[in-house]
Amino acid sequence: MPTAAITPLTVHPVGDDAxxxxxxxxxxxxxxxxxxxxxxxxxxxxxxEIVPAARTVLLDGLDDPARRATELAAAVLPPAPxxxxxxxxxxxxxxxxxxxxxxVHWRVTEREVARIHAExxxxxxxxxxxxxxxxLTGLPARYDVPRRATPRTVVxxxxxxxxxxxxxxxxxxxxxxxxxxxTTEAVLWDHTRVPAALLAPGTRVRFVxxxxx
Amino acid sequence: MTDRALVVVRAGALTTVQDRxxxxxxxxxxxxxxxxxxxxAALVNRLAGNGPDAAVLETTLDGCAVRxxxxxxxxxxxxxxxxAVGGRPAPWxxxxxxxxxxxxEVGSARSGVRSYVAVSGGIAVEPVLGSRATDLLSGxxxxxxxxxxxxxxxxxxxxxxxxxVVPQPSPPAExxxxxxxxxxxxxxxxxxxxxxxxxAYRVSSASNRIGLRxxxxxxxxxxxxxxxxxxxxxxxxxxxxxxRPVVFLADHPTTGGYPVIxxxxxxxxxxxxxxxxxxxxxxxxVRRR
Numbered sequence: 001m002p003t004a005a006i007t008p009l010t011v012h013p014v015g016d017d018a019x020x021x022x023x024x025x026x027x028x029x030x031x032x033x034x035x036x037x038x039x040x041x042x043x044x045x046x047x048x049e050i051v052p053a054a055r056t057v058l059l060d061g062l063d064d065p066a067r068r069a070t071e072l073a074a075a076v077l078p079p080a081p082x083x084x085x086x087x088x089x090x091x092x093x094x095x096x097x098x099x100x101x102x103x104v105h106w107r108v109t110e111r112e113v114a115r116i117h118a119e120x121x122x123x124x125x126x127x128x129x130x131x132x133x134x135x136l137t138g139l140p141a142r143y144d145v146p147r148r149a150t151p152r153t154v155v156x157x158x159x160x161x162x163x164x165x166x167x168x169x170x171x172x173x174x175x176x177x178x179x180x181x182x183t184t185e186a187v188l189w190d191h192t193r194v195p196a197a198l199l200a201p202g203t204r205v206r207f208v209x210x211x212x213x
Numbered sequence: 214m215t216d217r218a219l220v221v222v223r224a225g226a227l228t229t230v231q232d233r234x235x236x237x238x239x240x241x242x243x244x245x246x247x248x249x250x251x252x253x254a255a256l257v258n259r260l261a262g263n264g265p266d267a268a269v270l271e272t273t274l275d276g277c278a279v280r281x282x283x284x285x286x287x288x289x290x291x292x293x294x295x296x297a298v299g300g301r302p303a304p305w306x307x308x309x310x311x312x313x314x315x316x317x318e319v320g321s322a323r324s325g326v327r328s329y330v331a332v333s334g335g336i337a338v339e340p341v342l343g344s345r346a347t348d349l350l351s352g353x354x355x356x357x358x359x360x361x362x363x364x365x366x367x368x369x370x371x372x373x374x375x376x377x378v379v380p381q382p383s384p385p386a387e388x389x390x391x392x393x394x395x396x397x398x399x400x401x402x403x404x405x406x407x408x409x410x411x412x413a414y415r416v417s418s419a420s421n422r423i424g425l426r427x428x429x430x431x432x433x434x435x436x437x438x439x440x441x442x443x444x445x446x447x448x449x450x451x452x453x454x455x456x457r458p459v460v461f462l463a464d465h466p467t468t469g470g471y472p473v474i475x476x477x478x479x480x481x482x483x484x485x486x487x488x489x490x491x492x493x494x495x496x497x498x499v500r501r502r
Contacts, residue, residue: 049444
């Protein structure tokens, strides 16, 4: 669970009506994001976009950025409340072309990669790259992997992939440099569905292996 | 019921459907999108009797030609260009009646890049997340126009404006963009920050709806390494590894990992949308309001 921020928040003005709030870790960024959503929901924060990222949260379209900057610099961050909604389960086949390479990085067998990954509870730290693409955290730091030296020109939709500390699922076919370890049939993004994105910041996620056909 | 639709006869280099975009979804990785020259899009909507949220066509450099299946009122604005209805010249920047089946021709821009075409009732393609805008980064919204594309039209809501022709903007000799420095100006050497706000850049031909790319002095970094991905705003001036500033426009990615040296004032972005490749660009540092 994320813990309360012990380092003060750093608030960077961005243009005339946005602030970039920087914290010391991904867990603190998630806690800050949860707190800002709470303030918006209770009506004490008026803002067009709240965009969490690796170690920052962007507040874009603020009514009074100078006053908000002062407020935030003095804020003490409560820990992120535990998620109340059940984790989303994504069916997965661990059949990615980079499974062997990831196993080498992790110093385990391919079967162990699948087991470790499927036993991890992930949280969507933030989204980006494409609509519905979530950056999922949850793996211990020793399982960080580099991006591929040469990105693929085509990564299929539903590819489950690793890069740095993150797991991601490609919502649609696109170029990509992440290490592909599996495939899911889940539809990550469907603009005719409500909500369109299966994964939003703060969503908890589990990968559930499906039996081989 | 009459067939309210527009048939695309000549799509031009790049013509897209645009409106005020889809703000509010950046946290899901959805760009805001929308007309790059928003005041021009708002003006043609007003001239054609549409509300501010009606979808219009945004052309790129060489216009387009469309044939409405029913009588409509149109207005062409943004980049000044020749306008013709049924082969006869028609005014730019004014309401123009186009009879059913007649050809509306929007010619090449005399100056600027993007002309806007409003049609009474608005382009009524199915909205995606509340907007009909084509987002070229993530592929949301309708595909760019192609010859033969049929675009449905909405029901006109009001009479067209009773105005004379609006004045044509004169082509700017250079693009002046006011910027506030930060949030990552400290990732660059003081000399690079001085160069950024004092030296001349040029608009690169690689510019598009995602960003206005520039050619000029490369900006040297004071800090090596990668910045962790962070949220990006419209007008952010991101500096990729080649050191040439890129001004983020409507289809910009919602997060990015290259440092943002400064942010362009919102009021200066319509001019950036009309800046022809090759013209000089100056970034002028101003104080934050």
